[in-house]
Amino acid sequence: MPTPEQRLAELGIQLPPAVPPVAAYIPVRIAKGMAFVAGQIPMRDGKLIAQGIVPSQVPPATAVECARQCAVNALAALKAELGELARIKQIVRVGVFVACTPEFIDHPQIANGASEFLQQVFGEAGKHARAAVGAPSLPRGAPVEVELVCELT
Numbered sequence: 527m528p529t530p531e532q533r534l535a536e537l538g539i540q541l542p543p544a545v546p547p548v549a550a551y552i553p554v555r556i557a558k559g560m561a562f563v564a565g566q567i568p569m570r571d572g573k574l575i576a577q578g579i580v581p582s583q584v585p586p587a588t589a590v591e592c593a594r595q596c597a598v599n600a601l602a603a604l605k606a607e608l609g610e611l612a613r614i615k616q617i618v619r620v621g622v623f624v625a626c627t628p629e630f631i632d633h634p635q636i637a638n639g640a641s642e643f644l645q646q647v648f649g650e651a652g653k654h655a656r657a658a659v660g661a662p663s664l665p666r667g668a669p670v671e672v673e674l675v676c677e678l679t
Contacts, residue, residue: 530601530611533647544606545569545599548665554607560618561607561676566599567668568592577667580626584669586636593622593639596672601647604676612679616651617644619675622658625668633658640672 534541544553545566555562568575568591580589597620605611622637624630637658645652664671 527649530614530647533649534601534611537646539598541598541602541605542570544603553603556607556678559678561604561614561674561678563600563603563674563676565621565623565665565671565673566596566603567665567671568595569599570595574666574668576669578625578669579663580624580630580636580669582627586632589624589636589669590639592668592670593636593672594643596622596670597640597643597674600672600674604674608678611647614648614651615677615679617648617654617674618677620644620654620656621673622656623661623664623671624658625662625664625670626660628660630660633660636670639670644674 547553551564553564575595576584576588576592578584620640622640624633624636637656
């Protein structure tokens with residue numbers, strides 16, 4: 527089976543440098559064989575790829591792309607901390623926050639942007655428990671934020 531880095535290459539994805547924290551926290555905390563990844567927003571090339579509320583300001587399809595980028599950024603943070611993604615035994619839980627209007631109810635479809643990407647990279651080990659919730663706003667005006675919990679080898 528290919529390594530996660532090989533799968534990323536097959537998918538045409540090169541991990542960016544880890545996004546530095548914007549406040550008083552660290553990107554990854556290792557505890558008792560688990561890696562807890564702080565919430566990641568959809569930064570690409572140093573800026574948000576979208577900003578605003580779903581669906582009034584950000585179309586759902588763009589929010590799905592944002593969720594995927596958040597997961598890419600989470601893997602970049604893990605790679606910076608672990609050295610290699612092969613140390614990840616499985617993705618345990620994914621938390622997805624969607625900045626949205628009160629009547630928006632399709633949070634799970636937005637979260638699939640992150641979930642399906644992680645399953646593409648890690649296969650069966652990428653399947654996870656998940657929460658997808660709405661929020662009135664997110665840091666820096668991001669439409670989506672994603673956090674991960676991973677079991678390590």
